[in-house]
Amino acid sequence: MEKKEIKSLAEAFCAKGKSYRKSEEGVAEFNALAQPVQAKVREIVEANRGFRRVNGSLEFTEEALKAQIERLEVKKADMEARLPVLENKISDLKDELAERFGDNNK
Amino acid sequence: MADVIFNSFKAKMMDGSIDLDTDTIKVALVTSSYTPDQDAHVFFSSVTNEVSGTGYTAGGATLANKAVTQDNTDNEGVFDADDVSWTSSTITARGAVVYKSTGTASTSPLICYIDFGADKVSTNGTFSIQWNTEGILNLN
Numbered sequence: 001m002e003k004k005e006i007k008s009l010a011e012a013f014c015a016k017g018k019s020y021r022k023s024e025e026g027v028a029e030f031n032a033l034a035q036p037v038q039a040k041v042r043e044i045v046e047a048n049r050g051f052r053r054v055n056g057s058l059e060f061t062e063e064a065l066k067a068q069i070e071r072l073e074v075k076k077a078d079m080e081a082r083l084p085v086l087e088n089k090i091s092d093l094k095d096e097l098a099e100r101f102g103d104n105n106k
Numbered sequence: 107m108a109d110v111i112f113n114s115f116k117a118k119m120m121d122g123s124i125d126l127d128t129d130t131i132k133v134a135l136v137t138s139s140y141t142p143d144q145d146a147h148v149f150f151s152s153v154t155n156e157v158s159g160t161g162y163t164a165g166g167a168t169l170a171n172k173a174v175t176q177d178n179t180d181n182e183g184v185f186d187a188d189d190v191s192w193t194s195s196t197i198t199a200r201g202a203v204v205y206k207s208t209g210t211a212s213t214s215p216l217i218c219y220i221d222f223g224a225d226k227v228s229t230n231g232t233f234s235i236q237w238n239t240e241g242i243l244n245l246n
Contacts, residue, residue, distance in 0.1 A: 018180040018182070018240075018246070021239075021240070022240060030239075038239075041239060042239045045180075045239050045240070046186075046239070048177045048178070048179040048180060049173075049175040049176075049177045049184055049186070049241075050175055051173065051175070051186075053189070056188055056189030056191070056234070056236065057170075057171060057188045057189075058171045058173055058186065058187070058188055060173070064175070068173070072127065075127065
């Protein structure tokens with residue numbers, strides 16, 4: 001099968017949308033596609049998430065790597081800010097437990 | 107048996123007690139004798155009939171290169187990782203259990219069960235899991 005044909009078949013399958021891809025009919029059609037076409041479909045779908053798979057390993061694009069780092073930096077700061085909120089929430093719940101049920105486990 | 111996302115995972119994902127970025131996520135193989143219980147199976151200690159065989163270590167393999175990504179084309183969030191393989195193995199497995207490993211089965215929360223649809227076998231060869239094109243987990 002020529003590269004052009006593989007690409008064309010993969011793009012045609014992807015163009016049917018994710019609902020179809022995930023449907024019973026779509027899964028059956030995917031499984032019936034030739035191996036190189038399946039690989040191309042995977043490449044197209046995974047490219048939308050910023051990576052490709054090389055010998056089974058994810059390989060991010062430069063842009064996606066930067067985005068991941070930025071996302072995790074924000075998450076780190078967010079996690080630090082959450083600790084006192086979490087402590088307050090636990091404290092509030094313990095207060096309520098003691099108030100309503102007389103629990104002395106505070 | 108179909109694929110299962112354990113209910114406890116849904117709650118734990120919402121309250122942040124499972125963090126797919128930072129937690130150790132493992133995949134274990136099970137035989138056809140394991141029947142996942144979406145409601146009652148919460149920790150890895152509930153999982154029975156894990157495979158045993160040459161080249162396979164109890165508890166399974168750790169997912170490498172985990173990725174939580176946003177897909178704006180398909181409007182979804184996706185959890186994915188490198189494909190997993192057990193080389194030089196002799197294994198018969200019907201499914202895989204993905205879970206957060208704390209190092210102790212009774213405190214390691216379950217995430218999902220993936221049904222292979224039939225027994226898959228390796229005989230002194232490589233047993234591989236090639237994750238679905240849609241990712242290991244997909245929220246849309």
